[in-house]
Amino acid sequence: MTVQGVTPVVNTFFGAPIEPSSATFVFTGVPYDNTSTYRRGSKQGPAAIRAASQHIESYCLQENVNIDASKLPIADIGDITFDSESVESMLKAVESVVAQITQEDKVPILIGGEHTLTLAAVRSLPRDIVLMQFDAHMDLRDRFQDKEFSHACVQRRIIEYLGPDHLIQIGVRAVTQEEYEYAKNQNITFYTSDDIRKAGAATIAQQINDAIPPGPPVYIAIDMDVLDPAYAPAVGNPEAGGLTIPELLTILRVITPRAAIFDVTEVAPQYDQGITAITAARIITTFLCIQANRRSLVPTNG
Ligand code: MN
Ligand code: MN
Secondary structure, eight states: OOOEEEOSSSSSSSOOOOOOOTTTEEEEEOOOOOTSSOOOGGGGHHHHHHEEEEEEEETTTTTEEEOOTSSSSSEEEEEEOOOOOOOOHHHHHHHHHHHHHHHOOOOEEEEESSSHHHHHHHSSSOTTEEEEEOSOOOOOSOBTBBBBBSSHHHHHHHHHHHHHEEEEEEEEEOOOOHHHHHHHHTTTTEEHHHHHHHHHHHHHHHHHHHHHHHSOOEEEEEEEEOOTTTTTOOOOOOOOOOOOHHHHHHHHHHHGEEEEEEEOOBBOOGSSHHHOOOHHHHHHHHHHHHHHTTTTTOOOOO
């Protein structure tokens, strides 16, 4: 299998091979941050998270899985190629690459880059998909700085495409009044970071799981600003009062078995000493381990 429209990188995720033919999980980077408005730099995210992944323990204690590239069928095909000045070029390129991966029944793992890439990935998938968005923000603006396609509008474009009952937002705490009223009017399911703190992550995880109808594939999208800036300071738009890492992982452990695609976005690595990229690599590792168990791809005991 050859994926068109990517440029290989030397330092791959977890040292994975670049050839995807025998892989179940296929990594690709989207180094794009051209519509970012506050703190740019997420185009450096894929390289920083790849570098951090080299230093993560490959054995997952909780799941009893080894994600060593020689033991688990993973590949990293490199970064998606596009015109970095053009959001349309990026969206078209991401849509094409994700379609090539899912056509082969493989699980794409996309690493941003800014959150706008999620729209492109959604467009390449069946319309019954349910998107679980972990984010401090709703990203439901109709326009932002005269732009129709931007990280601040991405979920608005997605629900116009999928319908509002295909979106669940988790960790919300920073919205405009317009976004909040729109979400209420459209009956979008969302859980604020306060909801999670009050009810407990395990309870909310069960509610989310029960809210997803059986059958359709689930897309898990992690905007890293869902975490409190204490744990993930190097993001484009940090927002106080966020989730802790155990809260996020508790919810992920419940819903990840149903996922068909995963992304991690908004790491802008120059704003810290590496902790946000390391945390992103840990979150991706947890996703891989849970999915490997679910798919019975489990090489155990190191
Ligand atoms: Mn976002
Ligand atoms: Mn956000």
